[in-house]
Amino acid sequence: MKQLPEQLTKPYNPQSVETELYKTWEESGYFNPDNLPGERTESFTIVLPPPNVTGTLHTGSAIMLAIQDSIIRFKRMRGYKALWIPGTDHAAIATQSKVEKEIYKKEGKNRHDLGREEMLKRINEFALESQNTILSQMRSIGASLDWSRLAFTLDEKRNLAVRTMFKKMYDDGLIYRGSRIVNWDPKGQTTISDDEIVSEERKAILYTFKYSNDFPIAISTTRPETKVGDTAVAVHPEDERYKDFIGNEYDLEFAGCPIHIKVIADTAVEKDFGTGALGVTPAHSITDWEMADRHSLPRPQVINEYAKMVGLKNEELNGKRVTDAREYIVNWLKENNLLTNEEEITQNVPTAERTGGVIEPLPKLQWFIAVNKSFNHFGNEITLKKLMAAAVSSKAINILPDRFEKVYFHWTENLRDWCISRQIWYGHRIPVWYKEGKIYCDINSPKEEGWEQDEDTLDTWFSSGLWTFSTLGWPDQTKDLKTYHPTDLLETGHDILFFWIARMILFSTYALNEVPFKQVYLHGLVRDAKGRKMSKSLDNILDPRDLSEKYGTDALRMSLLVGNGPGNDLKLGEDKIKAYKLFANKIWNAARFVLERTQDFEKEVNLIEEDQSVYETWREIHKDITSDVENYRLHLATEKIYDYFWKVFCDEIIETRKTRILDDIDKASAQTLLLKLLREQLIVVHPFMPFITEELWKYVKKDGEGLLMITNWNG
């Protein structure tokens, strides 16, 4: 046995070893599976959900890194070609608005002052500069990512993948351009998809009135200003009160604007709400748009992109903001004695997730992905929606916890065509060109002069949806793609099940005819010790960088893993992290002690019966732990490790062997046992607490053995 080194005479100090150890790992080249030693036939791949390029590490990213790193390290030690691909996301709207705000603050200029080219240059500079922050923070958590394969959702390779996918879907008739009602965010000046909407509960006044004295039916609405765009009044077909009016048409004057109203019957109308009659505004309500489809109604637009009134006969109204127009019309109703009731109600107002702007539904010419359209998919007629559902119902993809499968099916069933065009500059530009009414879609721009490219960019989820295979080289048929796709595990928070996971399934099954991943593991959100969401306004945010500095990265990682089952939210208080700092301390001291008592150790001997039985018990637990990790039960594996190391190994085994070594009673067997157990436990603890275990491994490894990170995890 080696002399006890200087380092081991002191308490464990994470700061002094972590940076150096990470450097050793990175320089070893083992993060790249191509460099791993030994015969490795099976691959195991995880793609990292790319964090926003301009972001910083938060507890959510820390939990994701801790889980994925533990699993990839385990697989690496189990003999797999273990690949974990890093990357960052350009996060279109989020990044652009962040840079816009900053420029406006500093220079008082908006994006139109700068122009598209200059603005993009500035955003790119900012993004790349910002990227290093998040990458180095990922390193500090110990993440064993293969940096040689680093990708960015907006780099050239990914752009080629995006253009290729767009062209393929366009040719298959799955991407189309259409004038339809979309969710318009007047604040962000762009369309957004259904999933980017969050409804906010707000108080509103429900007004009940008649358009004019010439009209027989009273209607109720919270948005009187939209009524100048009405083309029908809808009632329930079985509503006795209105039966006789169905089919009638009226020419009326409403707030100085001529309107033509047809009374229609539609089952979408709720008899018991308001007056049971609904003013139909096809251009500014999604429900009404669909009703207009069913009844062939005209759809005049009366609100524009800036949420102002347009196109009206009454010039006083034109140009007014919707809120002002509402006041104007309510006053007009009162003056003309048409308003019969005002009632305060709470309603869900749709707002844009990113900007908080109130969504204004508008008819616009946009690009869509047709999810309900049948097409020929490798010889079968199928729709994208069915393809998405089949990937999960066939068990080709398994979701953990499985209750999310139900949520997934429900979502795919109710999916509508996905609006993919965005009126912002930062993102993948739509590969479509126009000239004299003609449309040209291809991977590259047309050679002739005079073609103008579509101004819009693609929804950011279009590019992240290709992530599992665009990172592996697609559309080229690369060796990586053959070796590592489908990936094995997709681990992320359950909040992006629809946004991201569903879209990856869509693109991968569509283009490659294979699932993007076999297993989905959804972790919960991190909350504070009282169970509240972490937010700036509550000032209860725990910064993983501070925690890792204060308690050591290993302690932080353990606190994020123990007791954190899939799908459940995790309450994290500093006490918990502190407890695992003590655990790290315990490991350190136990190792010191074992090494001290075995300094005169020469070679392994056969264990006496008593020691052998202790060892066999450990092997049983070892087997359990292995199976827990293999089945993604990290919360159980880590707990067992903690419990065995502390309660069994330290409190019982070391305590009882201590005296035997001093008194020289079957000393060699006791020493052999302690060393064996210490070594094997370091191996098992390593995926979860990589730093302290790698550091200690230096003192217990045998001649010829390398880094702990590539040491074989048996059994």
Added chain:
RNA sequence: GGGAGAUUAGCUCAGUUGGUAGAGCAACUCGUUUACACCGAGAAGGUCACAGGUUCGAGUCCUGUAUCUCCCACCA
């Protein structure tokens, strides 16, 4: 309106296929002779939300109820 989850010790939570209720933290007692800016030993603490049911046996499976949380949805 629809769906999902949670409810176990004072607090935070485990409990994998049904087989005598577990851990950490806190509180209590004792001890610390050199692995431990701390550690060890011991004791205490639970009608497993409630009510039914299935079973030889239920924290675990089924039905219902209550409370809390989350997601989805076009009652204007």
